Amino acid sequence: MIDLINFNQIDVDAEEKTAWVGAGATLGELYYKVAEESNNLLAFPAGVCPTVGVGGHLSGGGFGYLMRKYDLAADQVIDAHLMDVNGRILDRKSMGKDLFWAIRGGGVASFGILVAWKVNLVDVPPTVTVFTVVRTLEQNATQIHHKWQQIAYKLPEELVISAGLKSVEGKRTMVAIFSAEYLGGVDRLLPLMQERFPELGVRKEDCQEMSWVESTVYHRAFNAKENLNLE
Ligand SMILES: Cc1cc2nc3c(=O)[nH]c(=O)nc-3n(C[C@H](O)[C@H](O)[C@H](O)COP(=O)(O)OP(=O)(O)OC[C@H]3O[C@@H](n4cnc5c(N)ncnc54)[C@H](O)[C@@H]3O)c2cc1C
Incomplete structure (x- = not known):
């Protein structure tokens, strides 16, 4: 050792x-x-x-x-x-x-x-934009995840959207979690999302602008449990 x-x-x-x-x-x-x-x-x-x-x-x-x-x-x-x-x-x-x-x-x-x-x-630009959105099965998580598989790798290379599936504690269901980082401001990200992945329904209030180094903390610190809001 x-x-x-x-x-x-x-x-x-x-x-x-x-x-x-x-x-x-x-x-x-x-x-x-x-x-x-x-x-x-x-x-x-x-x-x-x-x-x-x-x-x-x-x-x-x-x-x-x-x-x-x-x-x-x-x-x-x-x-x-x-x-x-x-x-x-x-x-x-x-x-x-x-x-x-x-x-x-x-x-x-x-x-x-x-x-x-x-x-x-x-x-990297001085401002990057991040978001994390959670979709339940009732909110079409399955269809949205299916669409993600078809488009995520074709998006502009400044945008990475990762997707994960997670069971919900104590409930017989699961959610899809989409986390993204875009090398640019929210004003450019939103029209891009609207054009290429409208099914995800990302809104301005889901997005946060920050420096790249802050985004490295954001991605690690996002607490799915606190943010799932599934009660
Ligand atoms: C919480 C967590 C999150 C992760 N997230 C990601 C991710 O987002 N993307 C991704 O690609 N991977 C990710 N990983 C995987 C990670 O990249 C690997 O576990 C990596 O091997 C960790 O390297 P380490 O030096 O910290 O680990 P260690 O366990 O210390 O080392 C891993 C191996 O490399 C050898 N090694 C380490 N340093 C040296 C050295 N200086 N010289 C020779 N051999 C060495 C060790 O002997 C061992 O065999 C994650 C892992 C964890 C635990």
Whole structure:
């Protein structure tokens, strides 16, 4: 067992749009630092849970709300420091292209100890819009979910709508939960939703504008139980 908690240094180069991030850092620490150093104009596309560590996450893929525009976290890795079985620290050049390929999706634990990643950062607008809406079976959850399957992957890449099905405690029913992030303001999102997915019935009051880094907290903190309003 190797504790990497102190290898948590994050160095952001906002001009070059890159960062070195130590294997002991969490996604949340990386998101915060990137936003802070870039005045909310850069982001890193990775998973929804801020407490996940970058060591395992980036080596296995890493998907989240920026994935349609900017792919997986592993796709944005441009260099790495990896300690091999002989204690040598390798970088992208010295590890060779096969190993560098393998640690970006194949799980780094099979190959050595990842010390740090160098990653590309991506542009985000100062304002993003998020919403979470819940539909019961009586509100056509089944039909809406069916439509979502047909259109979600064809929407503009600035918009990610995720859908989940959830049982309702103590009741023999379930609901569909749709959570979304749009890289832009609500004034552009609403006409888009009206045109491409009117069945979901998203209203202005369902939407919240915020910075991208705030959205990373929003997605994690949304409490389905409190917000289901099913009493
Ligand atoms: C609450 C939660 C939410 C999640 N949300 C998402 C999501 O939105 N999107 C997504 O894509 N995934 C998500 N995941 C999955 C997550 O990406 C994986 O569990 C990932 O492997 C976590 O990496 P870790 O370093 O935190 O975990 P660990 O359990 O510490 O590590 C996972 C594996 O990687 C190895 N490893 C970790 N660090 C290193 C290192 N420095 N060197 C060598 N090997 C290492 C470990 O030995 C282990 O085999 C989520 C997981 C949880 C628990």
